[in-house]
Amino acid sequence: MEALQSLAGGFGVALNPVNLMWSFVGVLCGTLIGILPGIGPALTIALLLPVTYKLDPVASFVIFGGIYYGAMFGSSTTAILVNTPGETGSLVTTIDGHRMARKGRAPAALATAAIGSFVAGVIGTAMLALVAPEVVKLALLFGPADYFALMCVAFVAVSSLLGSSLLRGLLALFIGLALGLVGIDQQTGAARFAFGQLDLLDGIGITVVVVGLFAVGEALYQATLPRAGGSTVTPLDGPARMTAAEWSRSWKPWLRGTAIGFPLGAVPAGGTELPTFISYQTEKRLSPRPEEFGDGAIEGVAGPEAANNAAVAGVLVPLLTLGIPTSATAAIMLAAFQQYGLQPGPLLFGTRPDLVWGLIASLFIGNAMLLVLNLPLAGLWARLLYIPAPWLHGGILLFAALGVYGVNRSLFDVGVMTACGVLGLIMRRLDVPLAPVIVGMILGPMAEVQFRRAVQIAQGDLWVFVTRPISLSLLLIALALLIGPVLWRRARANAGSKA
């Protein structure tokens, strides 16, 4: 009931005409960058940070929330029509979505993706509204030691679940932690990793790193791949729609996808990719016609597309209630909060209910707008796919240079961006995930603050982390996440060699 009341207040904020307009701007931007490959929500929000700085925080987060959801809607269009995902969350959609398009059923694939995204977005946001106040109550019990332990869980989860191997994930995380340490230590004033450079004393901007890794790095990486000859866009005219039979095949996967996506997004399991894979496997196993999967089964589009949107709602739970980001986009949103001097967490629900509940309410409205944008106008959006790759990448890097140079008018930042781009290229070629770098860079300094606070309160006693029950259980979870997958793989290998 409490949640309903707060949500009503949130709708009061979100339905303000100015905020409605920003919500529309957000979902429009989100759909656009979701469709365009090579530019994702984390990069877009990073580029918008300096521009939105002058806006009211509520307006900024309404835009960012719209972008995050919109990107999940838009990316399915690219996955279905071109066979490349607009974002990584739509990788699975390419399998059956593109087969459907080749068979002339593109409108149905687009419709089930858009309506499924809408259903998942609305249910997921409703669960966010219901769960958040409960998590806040729990979070109020947390001391600094518990927060530090929680951040350890997030570190391990992000490293072990986002990439192909734990070792590479941890490597990426530690690169991020090192980048986050650069600059003057807030508590003692000591310069760290600054190498006597004046430009480094202020630290490295998160925008510069994100733009370097995700814009420059991505462009360099794409440029090393063999170019596909000619346009392979499956033509589409008219709106997205489906038949009654397709509706009846879609609605269960939508609900199952939501049920898979939301909790996996909410626990620090990281991002929107994992839930889509699990949803696809689930639908394949439950289907009476598993042989259709891979050859245009609508369930293989409906489930994963619902799962990635529900995961976005899930990711917002730890971000808003605990201040813990579990994806690159969430880490940038956390940086945006910090830019306003706001710290997401249990206290934010008390001090800025207009901001938190206004954001949640605007996500409902944004989802409704996205449904309207993506069903009748699907054909219009599809035209974006005809932008030639050289111009698309030229444009992305033009905006990258604008975003990085425009903030501080610092050539040093342009240099750091370029260096991060080369780092990003190397990491992509070696299959090292990028998201842990961003999460480590944002969360690292916060973890350090909590660690010092905890040790200070305990008067130098390190055992504080294992004597507090909350902290101990969280550290055990982190340990289990760290060695669990390794033991599991070894056990399976043993079983395999005996059989």
Place this chain on the structure above:
Amino acid sequence: MRVVDPLLGPRLFPLVVMFGLTALGGLVAWSALSGRAAIAEEPRASDALRSIGWILGGLLAFAALVETAGFVVGAGVLFAAVARGFGAMRLGRNLAVGLVIAGIVFVCFVYGLGLNLPGPAF
């Protein structure tokens, strides 16, 4: 002299991160040398290095031009170089498109949003 507990000082985290990075680097190197870290070698374009050169060169040109010739020229050249790196061979046309886009962006951001960018010195 003020004694800071080493656990609370500014040195602890850099040390942990440094040792962590060194250890992880060693593990990655070991797993690569022992053949455990097999990653699928991705196909590579024959002109990959030249493409990388065009893109990095474009960024370098942007850095060199933005404060002397202005944002529009710098960003226009960047666009043209990146497009060339992605196989759009006609540099003159790339540059024309880049200058137009950079000009529109400049007008929107400087006059619309009040961002402070170096002016277009033509």
